[in-house]
Amino acid sequence: MSTALKNKEQPFRMIAKTLFGLEEILSRELADLGASKLKTMNRSVEFYGDKQLLYEANLWCRTATRILKPFTSFKAANENELYHKVSNIEWGKYLDIEQTFAIDAVITKSQFTNSLYVAQKTKDAIVDQFRRTSGRRPSVELNNPDIRINVYIYKNECRLAIDSSGEPLFKRGYRRKTGKAPLNEVLAAGIVMQSEWDKKSSFVDAMCGSGTIVIEAALLARNMAPGLTRKQFSFMNWPDYDQQMYDLICEKAREAVIPELNFEMLAADLREAAVYDSQDNAKEAGVVENITFKHCAIKDLIPPESPGVLIINPPYGERISTIKNEIEELYQSIGDAFKRNFTGYDAFVFTGNLDAAKKIGLRTSRRIQMYNGSIECRLLKFEMYQGSRKQN
Numbered sequence: 001m002s003t004a005l006k007n008k009e010q011p012f013r014m015i016a017k018t019l020f021g022l023e024e025i026l027s028r029e030l031a032d033l034g035a036s037k038l039k040t041m042n043r044s045v046e047f048y049g050d051k052q053l054l055y056e057a058n059l060w061c062r063t064a065t066r067i068l069k070p071f072t073s074f075k076a077a078n079e080n081e082l083y084h085k086v087s088n089i090e091w092g093k094y095l096d097i098e099q100t101f102a103i104d105a106v107i108t109k110s111q112f113t114n115s116l117y118v119a120q121k122t123k124d125a126i127v128d129q130f131r132r133t134s135g136r137r138p139s140v141e142l143n144n145p146d147i148r149i150n151v152y153i154y155k156n157e158c159r160l161a162i163d164s165s166g167e168p169l170f171k172r173g174y175r176r177k178t179g180k181a182p183l184n185e186v187l188a189a190g191i192v193m194q195s196e197w198d199k200k201s202s203f204v205d206a207m208c209g210s211g212t213i214v215i216e217a218a219l220l221a222r223n224m225a226p227g228l229t230r231k232q233f234s235f236m237n238w239p240d241y242d243q244q245m246y247d248l249i250c251e252k253a254r255e256a257v258i259p260e261l262n263f264e265m266l267a268a269d270l271r272e273a274a275v276y277d278s279q280d281n282a283k284e285a286g287v288v289e290n291i292t293f294k295h296c297a298i299k300d301l302i303p304p305e306s307p308g309v310l311i312i313n314p315p316y317g318e319r320i321s322t323i324k325n326e327i328e329e330l331y332q333s334i335g336d337a338f339k340r341n342f343t344g345y346d347a348f349v350f351t352g353n354l355d356a357a358k359k360i361g362l363r364t365s366r367r368i369q370m371y372n373g374s375i376e377c378r379l380l381k382f383e384m385y386q387g388s389r390k391q392n
């Protein structure tokens, strides 16, 4: 996406946070938006750009969870030094006394051990400065504050950033209804992008649950910015918020939407309520017209014509309690369905149950390590050409 918006501001440093395994994909998304000096790190990507890019990154990045704007860093050996150095920052530049705020603290390999205490000390230093200078103080609000400050401490290096997103970016705003184990929207988008689906052949999620995977795929195919359904980003509360610029970016994003798709997208689930939920969510996301919904088991699902991509996120057995045999039978039936009905498809299984996945009984052509929350998962690829070979 490129816009013709003009902006002469000096580029500044930003950090896009993401989930494990999605760093390279996020880096490509940012490069497409015009980010420079990209540096891929663990669960994050550093980049440079201007205010316009900061707004666009929030609106467009499918695999970013937050966009941070670092504004200072310093060394601190203990909490008192942290308090002192935070007190030296001119907080009136970032926070108005009438605004609410919250501190998120993350600590890695540090003599600081308690992130809550670090957040508390930082908060104390900020409110004490306001009290000293004006006799009043801004209020802390943990849920939905106006301004979020991110404190990251690595060893004794402290980096302070202002969080431009606020609510994490996976909260797209379209998912009103969920089943038992819905995927985070950023993870679902990342899975679709990992599959390298060409956005012009058939797409199927045969175990759709609340529909996150197929909705993210439809948003991608229609070039719909994932943030367009969201009403609020934290940068809207910043003193330099340029509403005209943001409105123009949104207008361009709406113009960039591909109105129709000329291939089939199919979502199905064994549970009838899941089919209704995913349909409602797709309606909220603005893609319900692009997806056919079916209530059936994977073994009975007849997919649209190949070539195509199938992605499923079956129950793992850990999060949805089912006895071991049932889970193994389910994974076996997945392998049978792939062989019987999905010839010509690239079939992907995203699972945290690697033992059960062996029961699929087909050879994988790719295995990508990812996490679903704290559960280590794999995205397994099976190429279902005629006569797919058995696993060794």
Ligand SMILES: C[S@@+](CC[C@H](N)C(=O)[O-])C[C@H]1O[C@@H](n2cnc3c(N)ncnc32)[C@H](O)[C@@H]1O
Pocket: 179, 181, 182, 183, 184, 188, 206, 207, 208, 209, 210, 211, 212, 213, 268, 269, 270, 271, 274, 296, 297, 298, 299, 313, 314, 315, 316, 330
């Ligand atoms: C982990 S959930 C999927 C969550 C989904 N990715 C989301 O983001 O909401 C697994 C889904 O598989 C469905 N399921 C279980 N066995 C099935 C089968 N044999 N055929 C089709 N769907 C099945 C369940 O009803 C459940 O909705």
